Amino acid sequence: MNAPAHNRLIDFLATYGPVAASDSLCDENVRIAEDEYGVTSISTQAPRLEDIGTELNIGAGRNVILTGTAGDGKTFHIRRFLEVHHPAALVGWPGAEGVLHIQLPDGRELRVIRDLSEISDSEKEAELASFASALLGETDERLYLVAANDGQLLKYFRDAARTGGTVADRYRLLHERITEMLRAESETANGVALRLMNLSRTWSSATVDSIFDAVLEHPDWDGACSGCLGASGETPCPIQLNRSLLMSSDGVPSSFRARLRNSLRLAAANDQHVPIRQLLTLVVNIILGDAKNADRPLLDCATAKKRALARDYGSTNPYNNAMGRNLRDDRRRANRVFGIFEVLGVGFETNNIIDAMLVQREPKSLYGTLFDQEPTYGSNVFDQLRREYLGGGGGDVAIRNFRRGLEAQRRRAFFLLPEHPYVEGATPWRLTIFHHGGEYLRLLDALEAGAARDVTDPFTRQLVRGLNRALTGMMAADDNHLWLSGTIGKTDDPSGRVATVEAVDRTSTTNLSVKLLRDPVTRRPSLGVAVPKLWVQAKMPQLDLRPLLFEYLMRVANGSLPASFSRQCHQEIRHYALVATAAIRAMHADDESNPEVVHMLSLGTQGEVQASRIEI
Amino acid sequence: MTTSRNQHLQLLKNAVRVPETQNLSSVKLWCEYAIWGLLFYDDQSPWLTVVEALHICFHRKVQGDPVFTPVASAASGEHEAITYRLRLNYELRHMLFRDREVIRIANGQSVDEKARWQAWLGTVSRDYAGLELGYLQDEFETFGEMARSVELLRTAEIEAQSAKRWTSRHILPLGPDMLFADVNDKNSLDRKFMRRTGEMLYLMLNRATRREGLGELIETRLLGAASPWNRLAKRVGGSTAASVGDTHIGYLPVASATSYNRLADDWVALLSLRNIPVENLLDPLERVSGLMQILYILERAQETIGDDVPVPPFFLDLLGAPGNNPIRKLSANQFRRHRSMPVEAIGAFIDTFAASGEWSGVLASAAGAKEAMDLLASRFLWRPSRSPNPDWMPSPLDQLAELRTQAQNTKGHSITSTFSNHAKHIGMLRAQRSSGTWYAPSDAFLEALVLANVTTPMEFGDFLHRLMTRYNIVIGPEEVRVAFNVKTSALPAPLADLKDNERRLEDRLRVLGFLDRKSDDCAFVINPFHDATAATSGAAQLVHA
Known part of the structure; x- marks a missing residue:
């Protein structure tokens, strides 16, 4: 047996893992770790670096606020910005001062707050008036670059607004504007000199791949590992094996990795964004996770060798590791990336x-x-x-x-x-x-690629049937017409067999039709009633198709009722039907020539929707 | 004016005069009414309260009067003088709540139109002598269409699960042809379930500072809206517009109160949600109206007790955990405190009288017993119970003690039972045998709170804050700290439990489709019915409470 080989990369990677020490692992500590372990740092990009530079270095720039959850790279972006543009300011970074003052070449001052939650209450208060005045565009003497998570940011101005006084209205205005920007996910707004960058929203499949590559293709894998058990054979090194399962072999991309990427994408569509730091945690835990001893959930070179000799691969299973099964419950919950798979229920859902x-x-x-x-x-x-x-x-x-x-x-x-x-x-x-998770992603792809209607129409068909069933409470088979039905008012009647507007023909070109499109803000599919080109265009309400709602409608369309999330989805659909009905009625409000008609819906023998007309 | 009927009544300092037109002949004890008004009735649910208030509004519309009437200045102490009539809509009511044959015949074998009409009209003349429904044959093309219309309108019943006599059942009040008076089977207005609480609601709105703007909204969204459902109801109900009443509106003592303004704000907020049909807004409307009335009851009680402390907050249990847990305990405690307040207020009201000069005079007088009886009859419209000995008369103190006992009796119909009944009806209070009574909101109640308070997305924390400032409702630790005036660490329930309570509210709102969580740190309460394009003007109008 060879002398125990040891790859320091493994120890370094472990610092990114889901272990207690990494809770506080922020940007600076990682750099220390790099020095300590003597391996090349894992280079991740700062995707918004250029945008920050554009705002702060050009004449009439706007203030920049970086938001996002912990681990999204807010501090990292600020450090990179300073490295590139104001390296002198990095001396003594981070330093004790919460607010960094930098003289810009054009004479203006740049104030940098690297974390709003870290500065003291008195510092916060001292900065408030000046910060607000900069955001309201009242001064060209100074600019701000601030990192804060969304909740803190809103609280900052909300608290300021509540203290009352003559200036309270200013803070209230800022609070309202920032609220709107966060909710609508827009980076700019009228009336404020602000670029609000939400780093949680910069997520893309490319980000995932670059993080995975940074770990998997790290140069230090070679060398120290070459003298060891490889990734194949009867008793492969579990670390090497787990790594290889995430990499393409013989030009065939790894299915494991592709499915991980898709799961993350589905989660993002569900508004569960995974911060960069957590992506690193995920990949490290897949490779190094070990379920043998919950106190030491990650492998090092020695334990890896031990597991291989004992053929204890049940403990190093990367598919379990991907879901954090090597971790104690509380630790798993503390790492949100594993929550994604918790939501998916993989392993516990039966088929x-x-x-x-x-x-x-x-x-x-x-x-x-x-x-x-x-x-x-x-x-x-x-x-x-x-x-x-x-x-x-x-x-x-x-x-x-x-x-x-x-x-x-x-x-x-x-x-x-x-x-x-x-x-x-x-x-x-x-x-x-998410039985229909794959279909959801395919629909998303199709809409992103601007696919023709006939590609998305099979989806529309099923969604229409699901909607008809959910709204009427009847097992309707109709998928050519959308019946926006409900009750008269909000009463105790559970069925929804009353329609005050005509059914919407799914494919009509001369009348209202049903259309699936990609919402530019949510980047999700949304379903709505489309107005034909020749009509006066009116803004119609859209049904935001989150994966859960999509799943619900697809399952209902296929004849089952998923008990666990029916109520929530049904409420959303009810709300949609109400506003859509009102919008259609408002559109027809002008033509008084026809008597008003309501329909009472019932089910025919073939599952077709039968509508009895009642003239009013 | 020495012969005045109602000017001798005992009132609180800031109460307006009781109008001479107010008929108090059936009032046996003037105490509760003096404090809160005539009357807040326990068996009149908040739904029927709104229906009664809309009776007044629709009547005024028919008369060509504005929805609300000018109020005399508070200093003048004048009460509004309003009379109104209530629509009967007897035929429609029969079709919806008494007829049992229409659907049976419509679903029957016969397809012959004539035969169906004949068969059905036959049952009508057989079972209900004098009821004339032949007009339906002219109104509807087919028997089937008539039957479907009836079936449809029956789905618009409110409080359908409460088993009431057929002349006390109601449908959504969307037009004059959808209103029914609360009568007995001889069509006489006996007010079994509709007993002036809606008049109180109308008066509260009428005394709000923004009544004119609200009046316009009620006009456009309800009175002048020509709801299609009302048109259908008119077809089924025929053209008779019989009505009963001509009653004078009840007495509401306080000229102005913040609760009136908050009530009007909620009505404006709800009726401003123009992108859903108004019939969907009436359920939240009756809930917030009921909530404001119980707030009025408590605030008025506190004012009468007068020791200058704020009304204890409503603490809602969202967890619904079983057993005697700290959250439920706190909530039940608050309810008990609230429940005792009206009785205490009545006590204070009598105390004020007992401390008056005229009562001291009676006590000092040799003919005190007789004088006391006359004075109590005049101030409280009350007489002591007859003693078996006609020559013996109870002492003044005994008389007052008896009056006090009766006034504070919470058995039967009392303001205390109005308070808890209405809190139950609106979905804020839950009573469970063996586990007691405590504040725990229903889904529909939560929905009403969101729709009445949220326009553009509102941060969850702001929403909680708003519930506290507008309704004295608290849920999470931050508001509990403020509302219970907790200076340091002694919260009335463990911090972790309060946090769970708040988190549970968030879950409930999300399931109801009213919450959008953006990150760990930030969630918005959203109102899906708020029209964002009209946002700026609407939001600016909202008055901060």
């Missing part, structure tokens, strides 16, 4: 076809798809568990072990099954609560 495949190895084709892949975390760990379980006699222990193994295999299946397996109903998304 008959896939479970049958795992237990019975049937159908063969599906079994092969999953188990012909790298065997360490597949058949090597699972076969024995299954044998002991099926053979009986193992008692409760065997049952418990098997159940855990099954959950792990479901997770592995979620990451490794192809998006469209040959066996119908075995798409990996069936292992999550």
